[in-house]
Amino acid sequence: MLVFRQLFDPTSSTYTYLLGDSISGEAVLIDPVFEQVRRDAALIAELGLKLLWTLETHVHADHVTGAWLLKQRLGSRIALAAAGGAKGADRLLQDGERVSFGKRLLEVRATPGHTNGCLTYVLDDESMAFTGDCVLIRGSGRTDFQEGDARTLYRSVRARIFSLPDSCLLYPGHDYRGLTVTSVGEEKKYNPRLGGEIGEGDCVGYMKNLNLPHPKKIDEAVPANLRCGQPVAGAEASLGAEPGWAPLRFTFSGLWEVEPHWLEENLGKVCVLDVREPDEFTGPLGHIRGAMLVPLGELAQRAAELPRDKPIVAVCRAGSRSAHATAILQKAGFSDVANLPGGMLRWRGEGRSVEGGAL
The missing domain is CATH 3.60.15.10 (Ribonuclease Z/Hydroxyacylglutathione hydrolase-like)
Known part of the structure; x- marks a missing residue:
């Protein structure tokens, strides 16, 4: 074929x-x-x-x-x-x-x-x-x-x-x-x-x-x-230069992605941005330790709250809303931004540590 x-x-x-x-x-x-x-x-x-x-x-x-x-x-x-x-x-x-x-x-x-x-x-x-x-x-x-x-x-x-x-x-x-x-x-x-x-x-x-x-x-x-x-x-x-802060992958949809195993080992080096709703953040899937909650609908208005001295990794339930979040952040002038593919579903599915959530 x-x-x-x-x-x-x-x-x-x-x-x-x-x-x-x-x-x-x-x-x-x-x-x-x-x-x-x-x-x-x-x-x-x-x-x-x-x-x-x-x-x-x-x-x-x-x-x-x-x-x-x-x-x-x-x-x-x-x-x-x-x-x-x-x-x-x-x-x-x-x-x-x-x-x-x-x-x-x-x-x-x-x-x-x-x-x-x-x-x-x-x-x-x-x-x-x-x-x-x-x-x-x-x-x-x-x-x-x-x-x-x-x-x-x-x-x-x-x-x-x-x-x-x-x-x-x-x-x-x-x-x-x-x-x-x-x-x-x-x-x-x-x-x-x-x-x-x-x-x-x-x-x-x-x-x-x-x-x-x-x-x-x-x-x-x-x-x-x-x-x-x-x-x-x-x-x-x-x-443009290839990002050097993580082993990123560029997708055909135009996004940089970072793998969960790297993120788990380097949580202190990045800002994890969770763009779900508050009830999801505290819900059954839990959230990544130290994650900052800013719902997607509020992100454009609240982008100034995010740190500019660390790369940002966006996360949501399955990776879709967080992909959109990376585009919003790039328009706001953030250069070191990546998406977490698969979101919290993949993170939990691979047995990675979370705060809150159901056992």
Whole structure:
């Protein structure tokens, strides 16, 4: 069974795609974004996958790839087009090659035009293809920089993408209107730049008159992506420093979590914030020794009562309200905050010490 997730970076409107083989657990990630590496790594871990490859559809001008950083953190390898001119990749892909993950594979199709090194990745059964900026939903990537050429783009799309079955789903590298997926049949019929009876000359005329502004991040993104995303000085500042006060885990939902066994051994180093109601705090589940009670509904107004010289671990009955509490505290300027997953139900279930509660 194929594991498939479509992820989104709102800053650059970039789609990142995770594909995995559920039997072997092997996976690939297409077009990762540097600032989203922590999110992507959390999802890969939660799904129990092993990332083999990060794949680029082209050298991007609007964001920096997360390929290098994922390689440092997860041991994945980097693959992109040989024609892209980037250095530091583990594999330079040519037209017709295949990238395998478990029993599944992606066929590499060269589709230049937006840039010289554009690739489209086609799933083995031709049920889906990942087109980068070559074909967008009712559009295409621009052709006015990075050796772009409208005639080449037109020919690439017609020969290498529109030759796929009409039912093949196309997943683009970007979308700026909230659209997520299209199909070969749709784009052949409705794409105003490349579909229908539009000829090569029509496409060229259309692309020459787009009059688009210069990409805002091109001067930063292109040089970085020609290094496969490796920072000049090895810094990871865009992600922020990893918290060092506890062995925390970052979740796909965007939360830091701390395990109960660490908390029990380090109660004196943190402030335990219980966000349940008072009757729950004194009820059958009891509460963690030394915990401070501030019900969730009062937390935003009472945040000033919390200490700022200690990390805060939020706890509730099952971990849901406390997860929301961490978000409230982060908005209030608290940086060292974590959730206790499973809450008091898990804490009691594991036989950890409590004050009060039923025996």
